[in-house]
Amino acid sequence: xxxxxxxxxxxxxxxxxxxxxxxxxxxxxxxxxxxxxxxxxxxxxxxxxxxxxxxxxxxxxxxxxxxxxxxxxxxxxxxxxxxxxxxxxxxxxxxxxxxxxxxxxxxxxxxxxxxxxxxxxxxxxxxxxxxxxxxxxxxxxxxxxxxxxxxxxxxxxxxxxxxxxxxxxxxxxxxxxxxxxxxxxxxxxxxxxxxxxxxxxxxxxxxxxxxxxxxxxxxxxxxxxxxxxxxxxxxxxxxxxxxxxxxxxxxxxxxxxxxxxxxxxxxxxxxxxxxxxxxxxxxxxxxxxxxxxxxxxxxxxxxxxxxxxxxxxxxxxxxxxxxxxxxxxxxxxxxxxxxxxxxxxxxxxxxxxxxxxxxxxxxxxxxxxxxxxxxxxxxxxxxxxxxxxxxxxxxxxxxxxxxxxxxxxxxxxxxxxxxxxxxxxxxxxxxxxxxxxxxxxxxxxxxxxxxxxxxxxxxxxxxx
Numbered sequence: 001x002x003x004x005x006x007x008x009x010x011x012x013x014x015x016x017x018x019x020x021x022x023x024x025x026x027x028x029x030x031x032x033x034x035x036x037x038x039x040x041x042x043x044x045x046x047x048x049x050x051x052x053x054x055x056x057x058x059x060x061x062x063x064x065x066x067x068x069x070x071x072x073x074x075x076x077x078x079x080x081x082x083x084x085x086x087x088x089x090x091x092x093x094x095x096x097x098x099x100x101x102x103x104x105x106x107x108x109x110x111x112x113x114x115x116x117x118x119x120x121x122x123x124x125x126x127x128x129x130x131x132x133x134x135x136x137x138x139x140x141x142x143x144x145x146x147x148x149x150x151x152x153x154x155x156x157x158x159x160x161x162x163x164x165x166x167x168x169x170x171x172x173x174x175x176x177x178x179x180x181x182x183x184x185x186x187x188x189x190x191x192x193x194x195x196x197x198x199x200x201x202x203x204x205x206x207x208x209x210x211x212x213x214x215x216x217x218x219x220x221x222x223x224x225x226x227x228x229x230x231x232x233x234x235x236x237x238x239x240x241x242x243x244x245x246x247x248x249x250x251x252x253x254x255x256x257x258x259x260x261x262x263x264x265x266x267x268x269x270x271x272x273x274x275x276x277x278x279x280x281x282x283x284x285x286x287x288x289x290x291x292x293x294x295x296x297x298x299x300x301x302x303x304x305x306x307x308x309x310x311x312x313x314x315x316x317x318x319x320x321x322x323x324x325x326x327x328x329x330x331x332x333x334x335x336x337x338x339x340x341x342x343x344x345x346x347x348x349x350x351x352x353x354x355x356x357x358x359x360x361x362x363x364x365x366x367x368x369x370x371x372x373x374x375x376x377x378x379x380x381x382x383x384x385x386x387x388x389x390x391x392x393x394x395x396x397x398x399x400x401x402x403x404x405x406x407x408x409x410x411x412x413x414x415x416x417x418x419x420x421x422x423x424x425x426x427x428x429x430x431x432x433x434x435x436x437x438x439x440x441x442x443x444x445x446x447x448x449x450x451x452x453x454x455x456x457x458x459x460x461x462x463x464x
Contacts, residue, residue, distance in 0.1 A: 023059065028052040031063040033342035060313065064339055072311040078338075079198065079315045081301025085294045086319070086338035088174040089114045089145045094293045095333075106293070108286050109333050110176040115142075115162065122175060123159045139178040139224040141235075143335075144171055153236060155229040178235075179332050180223050183325040185265065187220040191237040191334060192262055192323040195342075196287055199316050201299055206291050208284055212262040218245035274329065283331050287321055290333060318342075 023046040030037055041048050049057060060076045065083045084090055092112040099106040113122040130136055142162055144152040152171075155178060156162055162175065182189050194212040199205040219234040228234060233245045242248055242258060251257025255264040266276045306312035320340025324332045 022047045024049060024053065024057040025059045025061060026052055026057040027061045029063055030061040032339065036342040037061060071313045074313050076313045076315050077317060079201070079298055079302060079317050080305035081298050082317055082319075083338045084301070085297055086336045087145050088143050088335060089172055090297075091294070091336055092174050092176075094297065095290070098289070098293045105289060108289075108331060110179060112174050112176045114145075115173045115175055117172075119159075119162070126159055139180055139229070140175050141178045142173050142175045144173050153232075153238075155224055155235060157224075157226065157229070178224060179324055179326060181327045182221070183327050183329060184221055185216075185268070188216045188218070189221040189235070189237060190214045190216040190265075192265075192283075192321075192325070192331075193340065194262070194283065194287070194321045194323060195340065196291075196319045196321055197316065198291060198319060200314075201295060201302060204291070204295060206288055208287055210263075214260045214262055214265050215239045216242070216258045216260070218242045218247040218249075218258055269329075279325075279329055279331075282329075283323060286323065286331050286333055290321070290336065294336075 023044070025041055025046055026049050027034070027037060028049065028051055038048065056073050058074050060071055060074060062076060062078050065078055085094065092109075092114060095106060095109040096112060099109065113119075113125075115122070126138070129138075138157075140156050140159070140162075142152075142154055142156065152173075184190075192212055192214055195209040197207040197209075199207060215237045217234055217237055219231060221234055222228055224235065232241055233247070236242075239259060247258075249257040251259075254261035266279070269279065270276045302315070306315075317338070318340065320337035322334040322337065324334055326332055
């Protein structure tokens with residue numbers, strides 16, 4: 001012992017702090033949008049396994065659909081059944097059903113008929129509407145059920161012009177009333193591609209990206225007439241079509257050209273005095289109502305593939321909403337893409353600019369409980385339900401809203417089934433939309449209707 005009885009301090013080596021475990025991502029089945037995925041993983045400092053991994057990963061990134069039944073944990077970027085529900089026929093059925101329940105809330109989706117099964121109903125309803133309003137001169141757009149990138153789309157003036165023979169019998173389609181008065185910029189028609197993250201079904205959680213893309217036609221717009229119905233560069237906004245036009249303008253900036261950022265369009269609208277807060281709020285409302293319309297069937301798919309109580313992954317999915325602004329700036333839903341392209345077109349998409357955006361002061365859908373931007377919609381539903389749920393929190397109101405819709409969907413399925421049995425080949429049952437005094441055709445019964453009704457009938461009887 002040294003003098004003084006104090007032992008010298010023994011230096012100790014401090015242990016390095018263990019860093020948080022990096023999130024692991026299996027991208028072995030990610031065949032599309034790889035550049036955007038890799039850039040995101042690099043920015044987040046997550047670890048990618050492009051050839052798979054023997055140990056479980058936190059996230060499994062699939063290309064097209066939920067198709068791997070050997071995953072027992074982690075998260076998968078696809079919901080079972082989403083690809084099916086985003087097909088044009090199934091989406092039209094879901095939206096049409098909600099239009100029957102809540103016509104004023106769902107008047108953002110064009111009247112639609114499914115071909116060939118509803119061709120007689122389509123002809124009957126169009127003839128009846130023309131008799132009631134001789135000044136009505138509609139145009140219709142025919143879209144193949146499983147089509148993409150504008151393939152097979154064409155416009156007609158009369159139902160008789162629809163190509164019923166040939167490929168339509170083997171390739172079903174949806175025919176919709178064409179929205180003939182869009183909002184124009186530089187005399188060009190355009191649509192909005194908005195990216196939406198469906199994070200969870202139960203509880204329902206939806207996040208909307210604060211920027212998107214605007215895809216422009218490449219020929220000045222004219223309202224449809226017999227001499228311009230075939231001009232796809234005037235009427236169809238699909239990027240895959242217009243890129244082949246000699247008028248297509250490539251630009252390194254997101255503010256110009258034939259493909260621009262939505263934020264640049266909002267800035268242009270704000271400069272001209274448009275209330276962009278209302279435009280954005282209406283778009284958010286459209287997105288959430290659309291998700292609510294497809295949730296009941298998605299739950300059936302999900303519980304079939306991943307039964308409760310059995311090991312399985314949780315799911316999330318990025319969706320592409322294609323939206324058209326009308327002349328009065330009312331948003332119209334064109335379609336929902338289950339596998340939207342996330343190809344990087346502009347350098348500013350690669351290195352996100354820190355400059356102020358017109359979105360900076362807009363309400364965020366991710367900063368509030370699910371359904372917050374639909375307070376008016378929820379209150380309307382509560383009124384229909386005799387305000388039984390008014391004392392509940394907004395989150396509980398949204399949950400009961402979904403249950404309420406599921407119950408009514410099942411009842412409508414049975415009603416349609418009974419009607420379809422008695423429907424003659426020349427006469428159709430019409431449902432009137434009080435918003436615009438135009439008829440909506442009844443939807444074909446969903447395949448899972450009986451299963452869905454059995455599943456939710458007990459829940460209905462236990463509600464207050």
